[in-house]
Amino acid sequence: MVGGAATAVWPPQAARAEVGPFFAAARRNPDGRYSAAIFSTDGKDVTSVILPGRGHDVAVCPVSRRCVAFARRPGNFAVVFSADRAETPIVFTTPDGRHFYGHGVFSPDGRLLYTTENDFEAARGMIGVYDATARFRRIGEFPSHGVGPHDLAFLSHSNVLVIANGGLREHPDVGRGRRVLNLDAIETSLVYVDAASGTLLEKHVIAAGGSLSLRHLEIGSHGTVVLGAQIVKGVPDGKPLTEALIYRHRRQQSLAATPLPAEASAALSGYVSSVAVDSAGAVAAATSSKGGAVVMIDIATGRVLRVATMADVSGIARRSHPGDFLLTSGTGVIADATADEGRIAALAEAACNWDNHAVLLGA
Amino acid sequence: MRAWAPLIYAGAILAVAIAGGSAFAADGKTAFDHARLARQSLDGYIRPGYRRFADATRGLDEAISTHCGRSGSGGRRKIDRAFDAVVTAWGRIEFITFGPVTVEQRLERIMFWPDRRGIGARQVATALRNRSPDVLDVDHLSKKSVAMQGLPALETILFENASGKKADDQTLRFRCGFAKAIAANLANMAQAIEKDWSSSDGFAQSWLTPGHDNPNFIKPSEITLAIAKAFDQGLEKVRDQRLAGPLGLTAQQRKIAPALGKSGRAMRLIGANIAGLRELYVQGGMEQALIDANSDDRENATALAKLVSKELATAGQTASELMSVKAPFQSRSSQQRIIALGFPLKNARATAAGLLDAVTDLPMGFNASDGD
Numbered sequence: 001m002v003g004g005a006a007t008a009v010w011p012p013q014a015a016r017a018e019v020g021p022f023f024a025a026a027r028r029n030p031d032g033r034y035s036a037a038i039f040s041t042d043g044k045d046v047t048s049v050i051l052p053g054r055g056h057d058v059a060v061c062p063v064s065r066r067c068v069a070f071a072r073r074p075g076n077f078a079v080v081f082s083a084d085r086a087e088t089p090i091v092f093t094t095p096d097g098r099h100f101y102g103h104g105v106f107s108p109d110g111r112l113l114y115t116t117e118n119d120f121e122a123a124r125g126m127i128g129v130y131d132a133t134a135r136f137r138r139i140g141e142f143p144s145h146g147v148g149p150h151d152l153a154f155l156s157h158s159n160v161l162v163i164a165n166g167g168l169r170e171h172p173d174v175g176r177g178r179r180v181l182n183l184d185a186i187e188t189s190l191v192y193v194d195a196a197s198g199t200l201l202e203k204h205v206i207a208a209g210g211s212l213s214l215r216h217l218e219i220g221s222h223g224t225v226v227l228g229a230q231i232v233k234g235v236p237d238g239k240p241l242t243e244a245l246i247y248r249h250r251r252q253q254s255l256a257a258t259p260l261p262a263e264a265s266a267a268l269s270g271y272v273s274s275v276a277v278d279s280a281g282a283v284a285a286a287t288s289s290k291g292g293a294v295v296m297i298d299i300a301t302g303r304v305l306r307v308a309t310m311a312d313v314s315g316i317a318r319r320s321h322p323g324d325f326l327l328t329s330g331t332g333v334i335a336d337a338t339a340d341e342g343r344i345a346a347l348a349e350a351a352c353n354w355d356n357h358a359v360l361l362g363a
Numbered sequence: 364m365r366a367w368a369p370l371i372y373a374g375a376i377l378a379v380a381i382a383g384g385s386a387f388a389a390d391g392k393t394a395f396d397h398a399r400l401a402r403q404s405l406d407g408y409i410r411p412g413y414r415r416f417a418d419a420t421r422g423l424d425e426a427i428s429t430h431c432g433r434s435g436s437g438g439r440r441k442i443d444r445a446f447d448a449v450v451t452a453w454g455r456i457e458f459i460t461f462g463p464v465t466v467e468q469r470l471e472r473i474m475f476w477p478d479r480r481g482i483g484a485r486q487v488a489t490a491l492r493n494r495s496p497d498v499l500d501v502d503h504l505s506k507k508s509v510a511m512q513g514l515p516a517l518e519t520i521l522f523e524n525a526s527g528k529k530a531d532d533q534t535l536r537f538r539c540g541f542a543k544a545i546a547a548n549l550a551n552m553a554q555a556i557e558k559d560w561s562s563s564d565g566f567a568q569s570w571l572t573p574g575h576d577n578p579n580f581i582k583p584s585e586i587t588l589a590i591a592k593a594f595d596q597g598l599e600k601v602r603d604q605r606l607a608g609p610l611g612l613t614a615q616q617r618k619i620a621p622a623l624g625k626s627g628r629a630m631r632l633i634g635a636n637i638a639g640l641r642e643l644y645v646q647g648g649m650e651q652a653l654i655d656a657n658s659d660d661r662e663n664a665t666a667l668a669k670l671v672s673k674e675l676a677t678a679g680q681t682a683s684e685l686m687s688v689k690a691p692f693q694s695r696s697s698q699q700r701i702i703a704l705g706f707p708l709k710n711a712r713a714t715a716a717g718l719l720d721a722v723t724d725l726p727m728g729f730n731a732s733d734g735d
Contacts, residue, residue, distance in 0.1 A: 235578075
């Protein structure tokens with residue numbers, strides 16, 4: 001866990017990259033330092049910023065395209081940077097008693113940033129609220145109505161925040177903050193919250209004592225939430241690792257896993273690293289770095305469209321064309337994959353380890 | 364000059380660099396005998412390691428029960444030797460962080476470190492001051508904070524005398540009672556772990572029979588992955604935490620107190636860690652498995668595989684020599700030797716990672732190692 005004043009550092013100006021679209025991701029540099037970058041599909045940086053520690057996801061402001069790179073849990077820093085380098089990076093941290101879970105989302109008008117956080121002494125999840133117009137001063141928080149909130153997103157054209165509570169209790173002083181302390185009582189849930197008031201609108205729980213943890217989510221068309229989950233090892237009577245790990249949900253429905261054919265669930269190997277939805281909101285894709293695979297499904301029907309393999313693939317982001325996705329891997333590869341084609345096309349190989357997530361900066 | 368550059372995860376690039384760009388890394392698709400490594404690691408390293416730990420904790424329990432608080436006839440020395448044996452035995456097996464040792468937070472309850480805010484010492488001091496009866500009973504103690512149950516807590520009780528005054532009888536009796544409860548708690552946990560690994564329907568069965576119904580391992584390669592990660596992360600922990608931490612050479616640049624430094628056992632623990640890693644690598648079967656898996660370039664693979672164990676032996680030798688130095692992290696000359704210890708550990712880790720990369724079906728990547 002990083003303590004004390006954190007500073008971000010601009011590295012020397014890299015070669016100018018090609019024209020967009022651009023993507024953002026956290027990564028590890030060849031010298032072992034961690035950074036977050038805005039880059040183009042030929043692997044060239046538009047800009048990058050050194051992080052005080054390992055990063056995780058990047059939130060992109062829908063209005064200004066400013067990017068916020070979060071620390072990987074249980075880190076407590078976030079770094080704000082932008083493609084045009086108009087201002088020096090802003091570094092902000094959680095207050096004492098909280099740490100980030102690596103994800104955040106801007107409000108639709110770009111004025112506020114909502115983050116998933118751990119109130120680790122009380123063992124409950126919180127959503128931090130930061131003022132993006134005032135250098136990300138923290139202005140409040142509200143409960144996530146569960147333990148271990150991980151990813152979150154807004155339903156389109158609304159102020160409803162959708163949150164995946166992973167259900168895993170962790171404390172920064174134990175096992176470097178990444179050891180599950182409630183293996184016998186994991187309760188993961190999907191909640192819908194009114195962002196303005198923090199009021200709980202709906203909560204869907206997967207029974208306590210299971211070994212499933214809902215982690216990542218994206219929103220498809222018609223308000224369909226697509227979730228990717230992970231099986232937690234070490235749970236007494238835990239589920240086999242081929243348990244289906246993709247969920248689709250709409251409000252007022254009951255929460256159930258999307259049945260997957262054996263090939264797809266085996267590819268996911270009990271661990272979904274990242275989830276993306278295409279530009280049309282019709283196709284969802286889940287990566288598994290452990291399985292070295294991508295699974296794409298049709299959101300409306302749940303039908304598997306393709307299963308493809310790529311070593312240590314994790315980051316996945318929609319591209320502007322429907323059915324088209326960008327992939328990044330820990331070996332530095334940037335690739336393109338579409339729902340209907342046989343091959344994953346490598347676009348570039350950067351000299352870095354791309355981290356768990358990637359995101360498009362486009363419209 | 365950065366004496367302690369963080370180690371980059373190797374991957375294919377490093378494998379080629381080490382082998383001088385030969386075809387070594389390119390076609391390493393020889394079948395890796397995962398099942399054999401699973402059996403070898405179990406019989407050659409894991410079971411003996413936990414058996415040693417269980418024996419040592421029983422010995423400590425007995426030594427404290429028999430000798431604590433009693434003057435004369437070298438009783439204190441017997442306790443010290445028994446404590447040493449537990450430190451050594453634990454150090455040699457502590458980077459197995461999967462399986463039975465993770466149940467009921469045993470790992471943290473045995474060794475809560477780093478304790479950046481000194482929670483353990485404070486909790487022990489409070490319990491001693493208040494004479495809380497809870498800590499005299501094993502069952503109650505085992506449910507208390509993890510920071511006050513294990514080796515660091517025991518170290519505080521046995522080796523620290525904050526007031527400097529000679530303790531009165533009542534205080535001594537209480538301290539001994541507390542120490543006895545910790546020792547019994549350790550022995551219980553060690554025995555439970557050993558049992559789970561040695562009984563035919565315990566975790567060992569999961570270890571030896573991967574498959575679709577297995578809650579821990581689907582493919583045989585996942586067991587190899589667990590061993591490889593234990594080795595890799597163990598090397599990282601020794602070098603980047605146990606050695607670099609007390610020197611303030613970590614990213615946070617804040618010095619952390621050496622593990623078991625209060626009792627002067629810091630280098631004993633580190634030496635045990637290095638010896639244990641070498642044991643895991645050689646007796647546990649990794650060395651031979653890596654050589655055999657690279658049969659299309661056996662000579663090169665053998666040289667590199669044996670380089671790993673040689674580097675660990677070198678590091679172990681230095682650690683051994685440093686064991687007789689008082690406060691090794693404080694004097695300049697021993698600090699230099701500790702820094703020098705980092706190099707063979709770094710080489711061992713990088714070389715092993717490069718060799719493992721030739722086993723192409725291992726998801727040892729940056730993200731697959733729980734990137735989320």
